[in-house]
Amino acid sequence: MLLRKKRVLIIYYSFTGQTKLLLNRIIEGLEGEGIEVTVQQLTPVSPYDFPFKSYYDLLKATIQTFFSLRSEIKPVEKTFSGCWSRIILAGPTWSYHPSGPVLDFLDRYGKELRDECVIPLISCRAYWRIHHWELRRHLKKYGARMEPPIVFTHLIREPWRTIGLILQLRGKMVRRENSWFRKRYPGYGHNREQTFIALDLGKKLAQTILAEE
Structure with missing residues (x-):
């Protein structure tokens, strides 16, 4: 009897590269244990400049994100519902909330996450609980099953x-x-020790998935 390969889908947005830095190590841990990983990056139609050209532009973006303004993303190529062992939904915290691209993704594609097991991965300066609550509210509305979040804060x-x-x-x-x-x-951002923690989390998640029937 052939065993079905265990698969993890990662959906992410990374603005300054910190979320991607962590995901690279989590992916390394997952694949090192034999998990097949598929990655879908969320790309804004009109991204913010990085770095910002002025403090006014930075303040404006901070206010917009504080009120959970969406950032329209380009159409995604992959179908999200399917035979996934887990889906990792990753992104930074913007002014206490999920980033605009992640919120736009949930508005447009959240229904495809019904009955899927979703793990939020949050990269933030310090304050992530509102971000997590908002994700949980959206995912519950769309019928997804949510596992405890993976949270990395800036340690300085x-x-x-x-x-x-x-x-x-x-x-x-x-x-x-x-x-x-x-x-x-x-x-x-995140330090070198945190990337090793991310690698270990990827390995442990893979081992949990492989132990499941």
Whole structure:
């Protein structure tokens, strides 16, 4: 008797590359254990500039995302309903909420997630619970089954975490390694240790899936 190969679908949006950084290691862990992984990237029709050209543009985007304004995405190529062991829905937190592209995806394709087992993956500076609540509300409405989220926060303390985020989004990050700022803010986003954690999570998820009937 032939056993059906275990498959995981990853749907994601990454603005600064931090979500993609984590997913690369999770995928490595999944595939290393024999899981077949399919990836669907969400691409906005009119993406924000990165870095932002002015502080006004950054403030405007912050206000828009605070009110959960959608960012229209290009049509996706893959069908999401199917024989998936898990679906990972990944993206950053924007002003406490899921990103505009992820919200647009749920509005347009959420019905295809009915009866699918979905794992949210959240990359954020610190505050993710509203993001998670909003995803849970949408997924429940569409009849998806939701597992506990995978959450990665930026580990540097405030106020440096927020200051560093603003500088990164404006393309003005201090580059001198021996500067007083870099001593307090070694770098933007997730650190190397977190990528190893992501790799281990991918392996553990694969082992859980393989143990299922």
